[in-house]
Amino acid sequence: xxxxxxxxxxxEEFVPNNPPQVKMYTCGPTVYHYAHIGNLRSxxxxxxxxxxxxxxxxxxxxxxxxxxxxxxxxxxxTGEDKMLKGAEREHKTVMEIAEFYTKAFFDDCAKLRIKRxxxxxxxxxxxxxxxxxxxxxxxxxYAYKAGENIYFDTSxxxxxxxxxxxxxxxxxxxxxxxxxxxxxxxNRADFVLWFTKSKFENQQLKWDSxxxxxxPGWHIECSCIACKYLGEYLDIHCGGVxxxxxxxxxxxAQSEAAFGHKWCNYWFHVQHLxxxxxxxxxxxxxxxxxxxxxxxxxxxxxxxxxxxQSHYRKPLEFSYDVMDNMKTVYESxxxxxxxxxxxxxxxxxxxxxYRQKFTDAVGEDLNTSLxxxxxxxxxxxxxxxxxxxxxxxxxxxxxxxxLTEALDEAAAxxxxxAGVDADLAAYVEAKIQERLQAKAAKDYAKADAIRNELxxxxxxxxxxxxxxxxxxx
Ligand code: AMP
Ligand code: ZN
Numbered sequence: 001x002x003x004x005x006x007x008x009x010x011x012e013e014f015v016p017n018n019p020p021q022v023k024m025y026t027c028g029p030t031v032y033h034y035a036h037i038g039n040l041r042s043x044x045x046x047x048x049x050x051x052x053x054x055x056x057x058x059x060x061x062x063x064x065x066x067x068x069x070x071x072x073x074x075x076x077x078t079g080e081d082k083m084l085k086g087a088e089r090e091h092k093t094v095m096e097i098a099e100f101y102t103k104a105f106f107d108d109c110a111k112l113r114i115k116r117x118x119x120x121x122x123x124x125x126x127x128x129x130x131x132x133x134x135x136x137x138x139x140x141x142y143a144y145k146a147g148e149n150i151y152f153d154t155s156x157x158x159x160x161x162x163x164x165x166x167x168x169x170x171x172x173x174x175x176x177x178x179x180x181x182x183x184x185x186x187n188r189a190d191f192v193l194w195f196t197k198s199k200f201e202n203q204q205l206k207w208d209s210x211x212x213x214x215x216p217g218w219h220i221e222c223s224c225i226a227c228k229y230l231g232e233y234l235d236i237h238c239g240g241v242x243x244x245x246x247x248x249x250x251x252x253a254q255s256e257a258a259f260g261h262k263w264c265n266y267w268f269h270v271q272h273l274x275x276x277x278x279x280x281x282x283x284x285x286x287x288x289x290x291x292x293x294x295x296x297x298x299x300x301x302x303x304x305x306x307x308x309q310s311h312y313r314k315p316l317e318f319s320y321d322v323m324d325n326m327k328t329v330y331e332s333x334x335x336x337x338x339x340x341x342x343x344x345x346x347x348x349x350x351x352x353x354y355r356q357k358f359t360d361a362v363g364e365d366l367n368t369s370l371x372x373x374x375x376x377x378x379x380x381x382x383x384x385x386x387x388x389x390x391x392x393x394x395x396x397x398x399x400x401x402x403l404t405e406a407l408d409e410a411a412a413x414x415x416x417x418a419g420v421d422a423d424l425a426a427y428v429e430a431k432i433q434e435r436l437q438a439k440a441a442k443d444y445a446k447a448d449a450i451r452n453e454l455x456x457x458x459x460x461x462x463x464x465x466x467x468x469x470x471x472x473x
């Protein structure tokens with residue numbers, strides 16, 4: 001597969017460290033609110049990437065963190081604590097909020113046919129690992145204590161801006177500029193590894209540490225969780241583009257400082273879903289969720305199709321008009337798939353040919369819309385329905401648009417019809433026998449009553465010299 005790598009800013013051949021193994025890490029949600037459909041755009045595209053890698057024969061292990069501590073409203077460690085804000089909004093504890101929105105997130109993922117990563121780890125479950133890595137960073141002199149907090153010293157790493165190409169002069173790109181500077185920092189880009197002096201008096205979650213009771217900063221969790229489950233070498237790391245700076249930049253700085261070598265070779269970032277008013281964001285309130293789409297009458301698959309129809313590296317604008325078009329497209333696609341009558345054996349040479357076309361299309365920087373074009377090409381092709389169904393099942397391993405389920409449903413449906421027909425035939429045959437017996441006993445009234453009874457049920461009897469036959473009226 002070829003994929004755009006944010007680190008090198010080019011589309012490159014994807015070569016994992018130890019093929020066929022692929023170690024994949026995804027930044028998970030901050031669980032203080034529902035995921036909006038913008039967040040879910042990122043998770044849909046990461047899901048397609050994971051499924052494509054599996055389809056291409058790789059053995060993927062995917063890890064995702066759940067941010068349930070330490071994420072402040074500015075990614076640059078200032079502003080309010082997001083989890084605390086959620087807890088106050090709903091008069092619940094932080095852990096109740098975390099549990100509720102983690103479940104809500106995976107419910108939404110299931111509706112969108114996003115596979116659950118192999119390992120899902122809440123940050124609050126790895127405090128010991130964070131303390132250990134922060135200790136290493138202090139020992140190696142990459143971290144310092146100031147104002148009772150522990151900070152990472154970004155001036156100690158050689159190429160802090162490797163991911164963004166920023167320079168220190170335009171550092172604040174991507175960071176809100178309405179926030180106070182933290183005067184404890186030696187350099188503007190430095191970030192908090194451990195807060196002991198909480199600015200939040202009602203901070204609910206605190207842990208003991210060698211530096212006092214406190215809680216971790218946001219960035220350290222991903223380096224530690226990735227290392228815990230995937231070791232010191234990652235193949236591919238994913239997130240939305242807003243994660244590039246400062247979050248992923250900081251993850252690289254601290255991981256490579258702690259390990260003493262390069263950490264992750266490929267960085268995959270999904271562009272934002274925007275509303276007319278700009279970037280969709282949880283903190284704006286009034287968020288657009290999967291449930292809102294369902295209430296408006298859209299199958300979540302319509303949204304998945306909408307995402308797959310555009311390239312992940314282009315910003316995507318959401319509107320109900322486009323969703324209406326997508327709904328029509330999705331419904332007619334499902335109708336065409338359900339109308340297939342796959343009988344007999346598929347032509348496996350053709351299936352292989354289509355598999356190759358699909359692999360080449362999607363394998364070129366995850367060109368999902370071209371993959372869908374090939375699906376339509378297949379539907380139009382003169383190959384048998386059995387061949388079409390076989391290829392559709394194959395494509396749907398990556399697309400996950402519910403096409404396989406549609407084929408299964410159609411197959412089960414026709415099976416049911418056959419079952420219903422068999423029951424009906426047995427019933428009518430029994431009635432015909434009863435009528436014959438009535439005739440033999442010269443009970444013509446009963447014979448006529450049976451004929452009329454069947455006629456009322458839409459069954460027409462035809463008497464001939466050969467006997468009685470029947471048909472549906
Ligand atoms: P959060 O829950 O805020 O930590 O974000 C979860 C994921 O959604 C991260 O990978 C973000 O980069 C991504 N994300 C945030 N906003 C958007 C958006 N409008 N469109 C696409 N992805 C987004
Ligand atoms: Zn992360």
